[in-house]
Amino acid sequence: MVRTALDQVALEVRNIRKSFGGVHALQGVNFTINKGEVVGLLGDNGAGKSTLVRCVSGIHSPDEGEIIVNGHEVNINSPLDARNVGIETVFQDLAMVPEFNITENLFLNREIKHKNPILRKLGWLDKKAMEKKAKKALNRLNSRIPSFEEQIYRLSGGQRQAVAIARAVNWGADIVIMDEPTAALGVEQSAQVNELINLISSQGVAVLLISHNMQHVVETCDRAVVLYQGRSVADVAVSEVTKEDLVSLITGAKTAA
Amino acid sequence: MSINQLTLDQIKGLALKREFFIYYIFLTVMLLFTVTLHDSGFFSLTNFMNIVRQTAPVTIMAIGLTFALAVGHIDLSIGAVVALSALVGAILLQHVGIPLAVVGALSVGLIVGLINGLLIERLQVSSLLITLGTMGVITGVARQITNLESVPIIDQTFTAFFGAGELFGVPSLLIWTLVIAVIAYVVLTKLSFGRHLLAVGGSPKAALAMGIKVTRIRLYALVISSLAAALAGLLYAGRLHGARYTLGEADLLTVIAAVAIGGTSLFGGRACIIGAILGSWLMGMINNGLILSGFSTNEQMIARGVILVIAVAIGVKELKNG
Amino acid sequence: MSTTRKNKNHSALKSPNIVFLSLLYILCSYSFSLSAKNIQEIDWSKAANSSDINLSAEQINTIKDKKLTAALVWHGASPWINAVSRGAEDEFKKLGVRVIAQTDAQYDPAKQVADLENISALEPDLVLSLSIDGISTKLSYQKILAGGAKLVLLSNPIPGFQHNKDFAGIVTDDMFGMGEAAATLVAQASNDTGKIGIIFHDANYFITNNRDQAFRKALTRYSNIKVISEKGFVKEHETSNIAAAMLLQHPEIDTIYVSWDTAAEGVIETLRSIGRKDIKVVTHDLGVNNLLDMAMNGNLYGTISDRPYDIGKTMARIAAGAEIGIQAPEFTLVPFDSVTHENIASIWHKAFKAPLPKLLDLALKQ
Numbered sequence: 008m009v010r011t012a013l014d015q016v017a018l019e020v021r022n023i024r025k026s027f028g029g030v031h032a033l034q035g036v037n038f039t040i041n042k043g044e045v046v047g048l049l050g051d052n053g054a055g056k057s058t059l060v061r062c063v064s065g066i067h068s069p070d071e072g073e074i075i076v077n078g079h080e081v082n083i084n085s086p087l088d089a090r091n092v093g094i095e096t097v098f099q100d101l102a103m104v105p106e107f108n109i110t111e112n113l114f115l116n117r118e119i120k121h122k123n124p125i126l127r128k129l130g131w132l133d134k135k136a137m138e139k140k141a142k143k144a145l146n147r148l149n150s151r152i153p154s155f156e157e158q159i160y161r162l163s164g165g166q167r168q169a170v171a172i173a174r175a176v177n178w179g180a181d182i183v184i185m186d187e188p189t190a191a192l193g194v195e196q197s198a199q200v201n202e203l204i205n206l207i208s209s210q211g212v213a214v215l216l217i218s219h220n221m222q223h224v225v226e227t228c229d230r231a232v233v234l235y236q237g238r239s240v241a242d243v244a245v246s247e248v249t250k251e252d253l254v255s256l257i258t259g260a261k262t263a264a
Numbered sequence: 265m266s267i268n269q270l271t272l273d274q275i276k277g278l279a280l281k282r283e284f285f286i287y288y289i290f291l292t293v294m295l296l297f298t299v300t301l302h303d304s305g306f307f308s309l310t311n312f313m314n315i316v317r318q319t320a321p322v323t324i325m326a327i328g329l330t331f332a333l334a335v336g337h338i339d340l341s342i343g344a345v346v347a348l349s350a351l352v353g354a355i356l357l358q359h360v361g362i363p364l365a366v367v368g369a370l371s372v373g374l375i376v377g378l379i380n381g382l383l384i385e386r387l388q389v390s391s392l393l394i395t396l397g398t399m400g401v402i403t404g405v406a407r408q409i410t411n412l413e414s415v416p417i418i419d420q421t422f423t424a425f426f427g428a429g430e431l432f433g434v435p436s437l438l439i440w441t442l443v444i445a446v447i448a449y450v451v452l453t454k455l456s457f458g459r460h461l462l463a464v465g466g467s468p469k470a471a472l473a474m475g476i477k478v479t480r481i482r483l484y485a486l487v488i489s490s491l492a493a494a495l496a497g498l499l500y501a502g503r504l505h506g507a508r509y510t511l512g513e514a515d516l517l518t519v520i521a522a523v524a525i526g527g528t529s530l531f532g533g534r535a536c537i538i539g540a541i542l543g544s545w546l547m548g549m550i551n552n553g554l555i556l557s558g559f560s561t562n563e564q565m566i567a568r569g570v571i572l573v574i575a576v577a578i579g580v581k582e583l584k585n586g
Numbered sequence: 587m588s589t590t591r592k593n594k595n596h597s598a599l600k601s602p603n604i605v606f607l608s609l610l611y612i613l614c615s616y617s618f619s620l621s622a623k624n625i626q627e628i629d630w631s632k633a634a635n636s637s638d639i640n641l642s643a644e645q646i647n648t649i650k651d652k653k654l655t656a657a658l659v660w661h662g663a664s665p666w667i668n669a670v671s672r673g674a675e676d677e678f679k680k681l682g683v684r685v686i687a688q689t690d691a692q693y694d695p696a697k698q699v700a701d702l703e704n705i706s707a708l709e710p711d712l713v714l715s716l717s718i719d720g721i722s723t724k725l726s727y728q729k730i731l732a733g734g735a736k737l738v739l740l741s742n743p744i745p746g747f748q749h750n751k752d753f754a755g756i757v758t759d760d761m762f763g764m765g766e767a768a769a770t771l772v773a774q775a776s777n778d779t780g781k782i783g784i785i786f787h788d789a790n791y792f793i794t795n796n797r798d799q800a801f802r803k804a805l806t807r808y809s810n811i812k813v814i815s816e817k818g819f820v821k822e823h824e825t826s827n828i829a830a831a832m833l834l835q836h837p838e839i840d841t842i843y844v845s846w847d848t849a850a851e852g853v854i855e856t857l858r859s860i861g862r863k864d865i866k867v868v869t870h871d872l873g874v875n876n877l878l879d880m881a882m883n884g885n886l887y888g889t890i891s892d893r894p895y896d897i898g899k900t901m902a903r904i905a906a907g908a909e910i911g912i913q914a915p916e917f918t919l920v921p922f923d924s925v926t927h928e929n930i931a932s933i934w935h936k937a938f939k940a941p942l943p944k945l946l947d948l949a950l951k952q
Contacts, residue, residue, distance in 0.1 A: 066473070087475035102473035104466035106533045115463055116474040118456040130456035305834045310860075314830040317859055358945065413665050414848075416878045416945050428859040435859070504855050506875040508848070514823050548827075555831040561788040561818040 016078070017042045017213035018063075018094070018182045023072035025058055032058040033069070034237040040182065045204060045214040047224040047245070049257050050234035056217050059234065060186050063215075064096035065089035077181060087116075095175035099186040101167055105160035109152060110134075110141040112159055113174045144177040145169070148203055165196030169203060176207050183207065184215045189223055201227050221250050235259050286526045286539045290546050293571065297553035304556045311552065313435060319548035320437035321346065321496035321503075321512075325519045326526070326540040327448045328492020333523060334452070335485040336465040336532025337384065337391035341376060342493035342519065344402035346512025348372050349497030351406055354415035354507040362422050366498065373494025376402060377487030384486070385479050391486075406509040414508040417501055426502025440499060441541070444492070449537045461485055465532025522547050525576060630762065633917035636900040641681075641907060649906045650682035656905065657705045658688040659715035661698065666871070666894045669938045670740070673898025674714055676939075681906045686710055695719040702726035706733060712905040713737045714898075720744035727752075736908040738901045742792050749916040754908035757901045759892040760919040761793055765800025767924050768868055771888040772805065772841050775866040779810045780841045783832050785825055785853060787845040788818025794845050797870060801843060814839050819849065826852030833860065841866045847873035847889060857885045874943050877930055881949040888926040895939040896920050 018040045025033040033055045040046045050056045061067045063074060065086040073080050081092045089096070096102075103112045114137045121131040138155060145152055148169055152162075159167060168188055175183045185204070189197040204227050208214050218224050224231055225245055233241040233256040241256045255261035298307045305311055325342050332339040353369030360368075376398060383394045417423060429436040452458035463471040464481045472478050493512070501507045524530055525546065526539025550571055554564040641649070656678055660667050667690075675685055687705050691698035695718045705713070706729045713735050717723050724744055731737060731752060741758040749755070772780060782805070787794035805811060814836045817828050825844060829852065833839060842865060844850040850869040854876060857865050866887035869876070880886040897920045904914040925933045931950055934942050942950075 064473075065475075085475060086473055090475060096473070098469075098473055100469060102467070102470040104463045104470050104533065106466045107463065111459065115470070116460065116476045118459060120456065131454055132456055132459065308834070311831075311834050314827075314834065314860075318827050318830065407663070411665070411668070412663055413943070414851075414873060414875050416875045416943075418878060418882070418945060418949065428855075437859075503859065504851055504875070505858070505879070506851075508875075510822070510848075514821060551827055552831060555817065555828055556835065561820050565820075 015042045016040070017044075017076070018215070019073075019075040020059075020063065021073040021075065023059065023062055023069045023074070025062055025067060025069050031237055033062070036072075036234065036237070036239045038232040038239055038242055040213040040215055042181070042213050043208050043211045044230065045208045045216060045228045047228035047231040048215055048217045048234065049224065049231055049253060051257055054234040054257075055237045056234055057186070060096065060184055060215075060217060063089065063094060064098075064184060065094075090178065090180075093179070093181040094184065095178060095180035095182070096184040097168075097171045097175050097186065097188060099190065101171040103159050103167065103171060106158055108158050109145070109155050109162075109170050110138050112170060113137070113141045113144060113177060115174075117178065140177070141173075144173045147176070148173050148206060163196065164192045165199050168192065168196070168200050172200075172203050172207065176210075176212060180212060182213045182215065184217070186217045187219065188216070189218070189220060197223065221253060224253070225250060233257055284527075286536075286542045286546070289525065290542045290549075293546060293549060293553070297549065297556075301553060301556050304558075306553055306556050311556075313438070315545060315548040315552050316441065317435055317437045317503075318552070319544045320441050321499045322515050322518055322522065322547070323441050323541055323544040324444050324492050324496045324499065325512075325515060326522045326544045327444055327537060328489040328496075329519055329523050330448070330452075330526075330528050330535045330537060330540045331461065331485045331492075332391070332489035333528050333530060334458075334461045334465045334532060334535035335482045336468070337482060337486060337489075338395065338520075338530070339380065339391065339486060339489040339493075340395040340516060341380060341399040341402060342489060342496075343512040343514075343516040344399045344406065345373055345376050345490050345493035346497040346500060346515065347507070347509050348376075348402050348406045349494035350501040350507035350511050351410055351415055351497075351509065353498050353501050354417050355409070357417055357419050357422060358415075362419065362425070365422070369498050369501075370491060370494045372497075373491040374487060376494075377490030378483070380490065381483035381486040385482065403509070403513075410509060412509060414506050416506040418505070423502045423505050426498045427505070428503060437499060437503070440495075444495070445537060445541050452535055452537055457481075457484075462533055462535060465529075465535075467533070518547050519544070521572065525572075630917065630919075632915060633919050634915040636757070636896055636918055636920040639900050639903050639907075639914060639918060641903060641912075645907070645910060645912065646681060648910050652711075652909065654681075654683045654711040654906065654909060655686045655708070656683050656712035656714065656902070657686060657708065657710040659691075659698070659701055659705060659713060660689060661691050661716045661718045662693045663690040665938070669894035669940065670898035670901075672939060673895035673900075674902040675898070677899045677902035678906070681902070683712065683902070683906060691718055693718060695722040698723050699726045702730060706730040709733045710735055711909060712902075714740070714901045714905060716740035717742050717744050720747075736905050738905040738908075740897065740901060750913055755904045755914040755916060755918055757897055757904065757918045757920060759793060759797075759897070760922055761796035762800040763919075764870060764890045764892065764922045765797040765802075766804040767890045767922060768797070768801045768843060768870060769804035769808070771868045771890070771924060771926070772801075772843055773808050773811060775868060775887040776811065776841045778808055780808075780812070781836075781839050782811060782813045783829075783836065783839040783842040784813060784816040785828055785832070785842060785844045785849070786816065786818050787820075787849070789820050798845055819845075822849045823852060825849045826856050829853040829856040830860065833857075833862065833865075839865065841868065841887070843867075844869045847871040847876055850886065850889075851875055854879055854885045872925065872934060872937055874946055877925075877934075877946055878949050880925075880927055881930060881946060882952075883927070888924060890922055891925050891933050891937050892922045893920050893937050895937060 016039050020036060020038055023033050023036045036059055048056055062069045065083045065088050068084050074083060076092045083089045119133045119136045120127040121133045141155055152166060188200050204214055216228060228245050230244050231253060232239055329339055329342060349369040349372040352372050353365050356365035356368045380395055380398055384391050431439055460476050460481050463476060464478050468478055500511045522543035523540045526543030527536035528534060528540060550568055554567055559567060658671055658674060678685055686708055689701035691701055698718050703726055713730055720742060737753040739753055739756045743756055747753050786798045815832050817832055819825050819828055842853055844853050847869055850867055853867055865885060867885045868888055870890045872891045876886045900918055900920060923933045931942050
């Protein structure tokens with residue numbers, strides 16, 4: 008399955024530009040991600056990684072450029088637009104409500120409504136259905152979650168990450184963007200998250216992984232895209248480069264061959 | 265972690281949950297008064313009806329404020345809205361029928377809520393400052409339009425419907441309280457709108473990232489808070505057979521205390537309607553019990569403060585240990 | 587169970603906040619006790635009646651020639667104060683005195699101090715004022731007096747101020763007469779055999795304290811009238827709950843005395859909602875809501891009304907007279923009226939010199 012899927016481009020980003028006042032955060036970024044592929048997005052602080060993520064996930068609108076999803080150009084002006092075209096983002100802060108429980112967070116703004124049409128109009132929640140689906144979604148990721156009633160702030164960092172990833176893939180997303188998913192985690196929990204990433208990519212999901220951690224990128228990614236001063240300066244297969252190569256690309260000491 | 269431990273932990277966690285705190289305080293204070301005032305008629309249906317009737321406007325305001333707090337806003341203008349809404353209702357009743365007068369009074373709440381919400385979102389200033397400002401403006405308007413005179417209401421239907429009336433022996437003020445409470449409870453816990461309110465209060469960033477229209481939700485919350493205050497104004501007008509610019513003035517702090525003690529976070533994200541109701545009833549009950557106790561006015565003030573502080577202190581300590 | 591306590595700052599922030607609110611709550615309940623002079627020191631037998639204060643045509647002309655200016659420095663704002671102002675303004679007009687400023691301290695001594703300082707810049711010849719708190723406002727009054735102004739006070743004396751040196755006179759209600767008259771109304775309402783509940787103003791305030799005290803004293807004359815329960819209040823909105831509690835414990839009460847009109851509204855509200863049409867209420871002052879209740883044969887049996895318009899008129903007269911060397915007694919008392927269903931309209935006119943409110947007029951014509 009993986010081989011054939013690899014040839015289909017899930018997300019293509021062409022010549023994205025974005026400025027804030029006089030600051031040119033993105034000055035022409037290009038890359039593609041195939042289905043089932045994990046692509047690392049690398050770059051120093053201020054290279055434009057976060058801005059790029061925000062442009063693709065609908066928080067910012069790019070000034071220029073095209074975003075192509077599954078062969079169609081799309082217009083993304085809000086987080087909802089992004090979700091509607093199949094792009095889900097796992098934000099660095101996870102974008103979860105700490106006081107909500109797992110199910111509530113999984114279904115935030117995508118609540119399952121009651122079957123009765125009148126109650127449905129009122130926005131009446133079908134909590135049972137959501138709980139059932141939540142269990143399914145987390146089981147799909149083989150996660151060990153103590154209780155679905157548990158509020159998010161009571162979970163460990165790895166468990167929270169799992170919930171955030173489950174939320175992203177739960178909606179049949181074709182593309183999942185992850186912003187520093189292991190930044191706040193310990194070794195064991197980072198490994199769990201890596202497992203999750205491999206798992207969802209094997210299910211055909213395209214993953215864009217933003218990370219500082221070179222080891223992490225080398226372990227999980229198929230390719231790496233490097234941003235330097237707002238431009239994409241390299242797009243390399245991870246298996247063909249060394250860690251040192253990546254570092255010099257990030258720092259601008261070397262340009263891609 | 266063994267099964268036993270888990271369930272024990274869970275039980276403990278449940279018992280110490282912030283939301284249940286108000287039940288303990290409520291029952292403790294009730295028990296305290298029942299024992300100490302056993303010969304003063306505290307524990308009687310008549311007296312409990314007194315308390316419910318007296319606190320009805322405060323309860324409705326507390327329910328409304330819960331919505332504002334749920335999204336992380338405070339609304340200080342509710343006391344002033346009570347007065348203006350009651351006055352507008354009373355003045356309109358001299359010229360038009362009940363339905364129009366009620367609509368007029370409630371639209372005071374609607375308009376003030378919209379103004380509060382729009383100012384806060386447009387200027388990006390804290391709700392505390394904006395509503396403090398609108399509170400002043402509304403109070404000024406209320407004083408101005410009546411020249412400080414009270415406006416009487418002689419319409420018996422109105423006063424029965426909003427104030428002293430009864431339906432099948434149940435005081436209309438209790439019916440109002442229950443109806444509003446049920447609606448608010450359903451909205452906050454059963455509807456997606458309530459979910460979104462709490463999400464916006466709990467983590468605006470997360471809500472935004474998940475595509476919730478944060479600005480609009482906040483606006484709705486302030487309108488609800490203001491509308492509830494306007495309804496409280498009508499209840500006061502019905503009860504007192506008239507309105508005056510001082511109505512609601514003394515209620516603001518009681519309402520905030522009631523809501524906070526009832527388990528609603530003053531910083532958004534956690535709201536408890538039942539807590540707000542029990543909180544207001546608790547404030548009413550403390551007041552009532554202390555009057556019945558025969559303490560002097562000064563002693564009552566001291567006792568009221570001490571009870572509140574002790575109750576809150578115990579609750580907070582319990583929670584920290586848990 | 588591993589718990590990363592992200593909620594730590596939450597609860598840490600929360601607890602002081604609630605405690606702070608509670609403290610604020612208590613403080614606010616406290617802040618409303620105003621200070622007043624010890625009334626035992628005053629010899630009321632030397633007080634004049636407002637009808638004794640008169641100016642001859644010749645004196646009026648002398649005053650007119652001086653083209654005086656006046657300032658009204660009030661403690662708050664209410665229909666009652668408006669009537670006082672109207673009385674003063676009408677009288678000043680007759681005397682050719684121009685009113686150059688009028689202030690409302692919103693019951694806040696600090697605001698009144700600021701008001702007085704602002705007004706001293708205008709250098710008025712005459713100042714009519716009610717001092718909220720004699721101690722904190724004293725210095726500011728002295729500043730105005732240093733400019734040569736004549737001061738006439740309403741009700742509250744200022745500690746240490748000397749008659750004819752610092753102020754020309756104090757005009758006040760006949761508080762003792764009012765208290766006694768209220769007792770007479772209570773006796774009438776209960777056919778001299780009442781079971782009485784008293785809801786009194788439990789704060790140090792000159793007028794209400796004197797009236798309540800005089801009422802209690804006068805009531806002892808009626809041997810068959812028993813005071814069943816007495817409860818105090820600090821703020822008007824408390825009386826509703828107090829009345830409910832009082833009647834829960836003493837349902838046999840048939841007449842309730844409350845310190846003043848707006849405080850009585852809460853009592854009447856409670857009586858309505860618990861369905862006690864039989865209990866009668868007696869109070870002081872005129873208010874539209876309660877007069878309507880009386881007009882429609884509700885719980886209010888009667889009220890004792892002072893004459894705010896006359897108070898203003900008398901104050902103006904004393905101040906202007908002082909400017910041409912006429913000395914008024916230290917205290918001048920303005921009379922009062924007992925109001926019951928029959929004389930609502932006529933007393934309203936007498937007290938306020940203003941038309942009867944529309945609804946009240948309608949109710950009386952029914």
